[in-house]
Amino acid sequence: MSAFKVSGPVLPDGEPRELYVVDGRVTYERQAGADTVAEGWIVPGLVDAHCHLGLDDFGATTDEETERQAIDDRDGGALLIRDAGSAADTRWVQSRDDLPRLIRCGRHIGRTKRYIRNYAHEVEPLDLPGYAAQQARHGDGWIKLVGDWIDRAEGDLAPSFPAEAFAAAIKAAHAEGAKVTAHCYGPDVLPGLIRAGIDCIEHGTGLSEDLVDEMVARGTALVPTIMQLDLMPENAAAGAARFPDFAATLHDLHDRMPATIMAAYEAGVPIYAGSDGGGISRHGNIAGEVAALHRIGIPARDALAAASWRAREWLGHPGLGEGDPADLVVYPSDPTTDLSVLRSPLRVVLRGRVVA
Numbered sequence: 001m002s003a004f005k006v007s008g009p010v011l012p013d014g015e016p017r018e019l020y021v022v023d024g025r026v027t028y029e030r031q032a033g034a035d036t037v038a039e040g041w042i043v044p045g046l047v048d049a050h051c052h053l054g055l056d057d058f059g060a061t062t063d064e065e066t067e068r069q070a071i072d073d074r075d076g077g078a079l080l081i082r083d084a085g086s087a088a089d090t091r092w093v094q095s096r097d098d099l100p101r102l103i104r105c106g107r108h109i110g111r112t113k114r115y116i117r118n119y120a121h122e123v124e125p126l127d128l129p130g131y132a133a134q135q136a137r138h139g140d141g142w143i144k145l146v147g148d149w150i151d152r153a154e155g156d157l158a159p160s161f162p163a164e165a166f167a168a169a170i171k172a173a174h175a176e177g178a179k180v181t182a183h184c185y186g187p188d189v190l191p192g193l194i195r196a197g198i199d200c201i202e203h204g205t206g207l208s209e210d211l212v213d214e215m216v217a218r219g220t221a222l223v224p225t226i227m228q229l230d231l232m233p234e235n236a237a238a239g240a241a242r243f244p245d246f247a248a249t250l251h252d253l254h255d256r257m258p259a260t261i262m263a264a265y266e267a268g269v270p271i272y273a274g275s276d277g278g279g280i281s282r283h284g285n286i287a288g289e290v291a292a293l294h295r296i297g298i299p300a301r302d303a304l305a306a307a308s309w310r311a312r313e314w315l316g317h318p319g320l321g322e323g324d325p326a327d328l329v330v331y332p333s334d335p336t337t338d339l340s341v342l343r344s345p346l347r348v349v350l351r352g353r354v355v356a
């Protein structure tokens with residue numbers, strides 16, 4: 001494979017460099033005759049830490065649609081995706097060099113008739129640990145639980161399972177070597193999950209000060225998916241007539257959302273960017289989530305780190321050191337001073353190939 005180069009400041013340190021790509025890897029050793037494919041700000045491949053490949057509003061999609069989703073994500077700069085639950089078997093994506101790297105977490109596990117139709121394995125509490133172990137074996141080191149959802153009998157948001165069942169499920173997944181994350185909107189489900197050693201919380205609008213401290217002490221991560229949380233009033237309106245308590249709960253969580261997430265950030269909870277593409281929103285918009293993290297108060301550089309080098313490290317993927325796989329995005333100007341440039345990559349390089 002012939003060498004090519006990109007030149008410009010390389011994040012996170014911002015040192016101007018000539019970065020060569022040889023046989024899919026990064027080198028800073030001069031390669032005679034290498035073509036320059038872009039000059040600009042060089043950022044380690046973006047990470048979408050909460051995305052759903054193979055899922056649409058009605059459940060599993062076709063492989064063709066999954067491919068389109070993955071290409072949209074890739075062209076938006078997301079070269080590493082932590083899938084947050086999919087009803088489709090997307091393992092084949094990992095055999096495609098032109099599609100983003102994918103960390104699958106199997107299928108969501110939720111309570112019977114307590115989640116979006118056709119999305120989850122729907123189980124009862126006694127079966128939860130068994131399903132957790134099974135999905136841990138099927139996934140790539142993560143599983144996804146539905147922590148809470150509307151309980152139609154109560155007419156309000158409520159934990160999907162008792163705390164003991166969640167704790168047994170976390171233990172079962174950990175025994176298989178997998179980490180656990182959960183969809184959590186409300187406060188009630190959180191203490192049990194965090195104290196049982198869950199590895200990550202999705203959304204987290206129900207977090208309180210003491211729980212945030214506990215997350216910091218344990219190193220529990222948070223992927224808030226701000227763009228998704230922005231839709232809470234819409235979700236509330238849709239159910240307001242039949243479930244007024246539920247609608248009021250969502251409105252309240254939404255009103256306090258920026259303060260809740262910022263309290264977690266300020267306390268030192270590790271926060272990562274997730275677009276929730278495929279859940280409700282479209283794919284290819286990790287730039288929108290970085291902007292949303294900044295909008296609620298996270299400094300631009302930290303918001304970008306949450307979708308790049310810091311998230312890569314969290315998920316066990318390197319940045320742009322000598323010999324690392326060449327996954328990078330080049331932007332025309334410094335994204336840490338103006339995040340809007342994330343919408344206009346000059347070049348996307350995945351596994352050492354210019355893909356966009």
Ligand SMILES: [Zn+2]
Pocket residue numbers: 050051052084276279
């Ligand atoms: Zn989601």
